[in-house]
Amino acid sequence: MRLSFAKPTALRKKGVLCMNKRNIDYIGRCNPRKFYKRVDDKLTTKQLAIANDIAVPALIGVVREQHEIEEIPEMVLREDGFVIKPSKGSGGKGILVITKVEEGRYYKPNGQEVVPSEVYRHVSNILSGLFSLGGSPDVAIVEGLIQFDPVFDGYSYEGVPDIRLIVYKGFPVMGMLRLSTAASDGKANLHQGAVGVGVDIGTGKGLHAVQFDTPVDLHPDTNKILTDIQVPHWDFLLHTASKAYEMCEMGYLGTDMVLDKVKGPLLLELNARPGLAIQIANNRGILPYLNHVDSLGNHNMTVDERVEYAKKHFAHSAQL
CATH class of the missing domain: 3.30.1490.20 (ATP-grasp fold, A domain)
Incomplete structure (x- = not known):
């Protein structure tokens, strides 16, 4: 499925979240304006993370x-x-x-x-x-400076890969690994030419990869097979993302994390307006997952319970 060039009706059928719906139904409804500084100001985010025992650079x-x-x-x-x-x-x-x-x-x-x-x-x-x-x-x-974790050797060009997780009401619902390239000038920025690899919420395994919204199998600079990637510390990353929801009180959130070879997983920053390209990287829409979380109503799950629930119900192999 090519999400980037499909007709709007096809996108809706595939459960793809569009920008207007994201802005109105998720960002506007779930992210209180009074808390925006917690994510828009990286210094404030860092201070909050330290206070909540979340490791940062x-x-x-x-x-x-x-x-x-x-x-x-x-x-x-x-x-x-x-x-x-x-x-x-x-x-x-x-x-x-x-x-x-x-x-x-x-x-x-x-x-x-x-x-x-x-x-x-x-x-x-x-x-x-x-x-x-x-x-x-x-x-x-x-x-x-973040010390590059050798587990990603050959998967990134001159830059440190980062892991983006979309968290909805405390549940990690979709993940992506962003890998820098020569085209992106060593930055993990999809719009500048980095590679996005969809990651299975259930396992941390690579699923599907894109560059400039076009499917790719190999890293353009190293020829490494992108779907061979297995993200280490996956459970810890999911827990950190879920914990960040409680820290900033934003219902629809993007968490960006990196792996340091000495310090392990670190929270890099948070995003109150996470982009939509993660759906292309995963080759599937995010709406079914968001609807599923909404169907749970007012739950009282802990961070551990939300992570285990997400791994079971939002895994690539799960049927919603």
């Missing part, structure tokens, strides 16, 4: 004012690498990844040198709101 520092930019070299002096990102950014914009620090010189994953003046200019742009939602002034977060 290490916070090296925060730059709030233009005059603080010159403190960055001292801030990262003892780091092997670091990431600078806007606190209120979206779509992966404004993220600068430095994988090597050597005698005051900074290097990107592709080996390109970034001189300090370029780092300063980038942070200045973040503070001015160039990458923030609505263009409002922002702060820059300086985080520790």
Whole structure:
């Protein structure tokens, strides 16, 4: 089934969630506006996660004012690498990844040198709101570099893969692994050319893969078979996603997580407006799962119970 080019009537029959319905029936109905800062502001998300015993990438520092930019070299002096990102950014914009620090010189994953003046200019742009939602002034977060888990060797190009889970009323209902490519410039961003691999909620096994909304069998840069992927720590990832629902009190939520080879699963960020391409990656619509959760009414399930329920009822082999 090609979800991206099908007629609207065919999409509805396949249970595909469209943007208008997502915005009105799920985001608008389930995500209270007063809680948006918990997910739109990455610094707030990080602080909430730490308070709720959810592991996140290490916070090296925060730059709030233009005059603080010159403190960055001292801030990262003892780091092997670091990431600078806007606190209120979206779509992966404004993220600068430095994988090597050597005698005051900074290097990107592709080996390109970034001189300090370029780092300063980038942070200045973040503070001015160039990458923030609505263009409002922002702060820059300086985080520790995530150590790539070797389990994904050959499945990603120059970047760290991340795991997106859609959580509805506390139930993880659909999952996807995002793999960077040369086309995406080492970023796990589907719109820029990363590969999306649908992942079975029941097992963590790869199901189906797409790049630019087109099915692919092999990673375009490494020729690895994408459906051979088995995501480790799968139960832990599901539990973290379900726990994030209670932390931010958003009924329809996207959770983005990564695997660090030393620290294990880490929560990267949350999204109150998760995209729809996860359905293409899974080659199926998400609506049947959302309807199923609604049919449960007001449940009192714990995180453990919701995860076990999801693994049983939302697995690829399950019949709704």
